[in-house]
Structure formats: C-alpha cells, structure tokens
Amino acid sequence: MKLDVIPIHVANQPPGEPGLSGNAPPLLREVVEQVRRLIESGEPSAIDLSALPLTPADLDWLQEKLGAGEIAVTLQASGESTLNETACPGVWWVTHRNEQGAVNSQFIEVAFVPELVKAHPQDVALGLETLEFMIADRQGDAD
Numbered sequence: 502m503k504l505d506v507i508p509i510h511v512a513n514q515p516p517g518e519p520g521l522s523g524n525a526p527p528l529l530r531e532v533v534e535q536v537r538r539l540i541e542s543g544e545p546s547a548i549d550l551s552a553l554p555l556t557p558a559d560l561d562w563l564q565e566k567l568g569a570g571e572i573a574v575t576l577q578a579s580g581e582s583t584l585n586e587t588a589c590p591g592v593w594w595v596t597h598r599n600e601q602g603a604v605n606s607q608f609i610e611v612a613f614v615p616e617l618v619k620a621h622p623q624d625v626a627l628g629l630e631t632l633e634f635m636i637a638d639r640q641g642d643a644d
Contacts, residue, residue: 520558528553528609529566535611536591545612547595551605560607567592567609574618580605584615 528548535546550560568588576582580599587594593615595608610616620628 520556521562522554522556522559524553524555525559525562528563532592532609532611536589539591539611539613545610545616547608547610550607550609564594567594576617582617584618
C-alpha cells in the first residue's frame with residue numbers, strides 16, 4: 502500500500518471544525534459546574550483561559566456559545582480591562598490588556614458581580630468623606 506493513500510487526520514481536531522483543539526467543550530461543562538456551585542453556595546470562581554491550551558478558534562467557539570449579555574464594564578488601570586456579562590447571567594468574560602492594547606490575560610469569571618467591579622471598603626470610606634465635605638461646603642454657602 503502506498504503511503505500517499507493513507508488518510509492523515511490532525512489529532513484532537515474535530516472534523517469540520519478547523520482550529521478547534523477539543524478543549525473548549527469540556528471547559529463549557531466546567532462553567533456549568535461553577536454556575537451550579539455559585540447558585541448553591543454563593544461561591545464565585547474563575548477559569549484562567551490564558552493558562553489553558555486553547556486555540557484562537559477555541560476562544561471564538563466559547564464566546565459564541567456563551568453569547569453576549571446586557572452588561573459591559575470597562576476599567577482603565579495600567580491598560581484596559583473589560584468585563585462582559587455573557588448571555589448566561591453570572592458568567593462573565595474578563596479580558597485584561599496592557600498599555601499597548603495587547604491581551605495580558607483572559608478569564609471566565611462565575612460570580613453574581615465580578616470582584617474587580619466591587620468597590621474596596623477604603624474607597625467607599627473616601628467617597629463618604631467627599632460626600633460629607635460637599636454637604637458641609639453647601640451648608641457654608643447657605644449661611
């Protein structure tokens with residue numbers, strides 16, 4: 502038998518879906534378990550997509566499956582971070598970029614509200630001081 506008639510298939514690549522590694526569907530099942538845990542215990546969790554052997558096609562597939570939700574948050578701190586709710590409430594696609602705009606890391610975060618969006622207690626205390634100052638200043642204007 503000639504070697505040129507033996508079919509060659511790339512391992513871990515599902516037929517008809519070029520570029521997929523086969524790692525994305527199990528990851529989606531992991532997200533299901535994390536959402537279940539969030540509902541049952543309130544425990545948030547995250548999957549570091551940058552630390553996994555995922556191809557760009559895998560990431561596209563995951564984003565397509567998860568869809569787009571109603572909330573998008575953009576933070577500016579040493580580069581841009583975006584926190585996008587997916588079509589599945591409680592599942593967030595989080596991307597951190599450096600100052601040049603290159604992706605540093607990507608996560609799927611499973612939480613009612615992403616931790617990065619929550620105000621730090623010290624920041625809230627500073628906000629309270631600002632509000633109290635505004636009120637005191639306004640009362641001084643009224644005198």
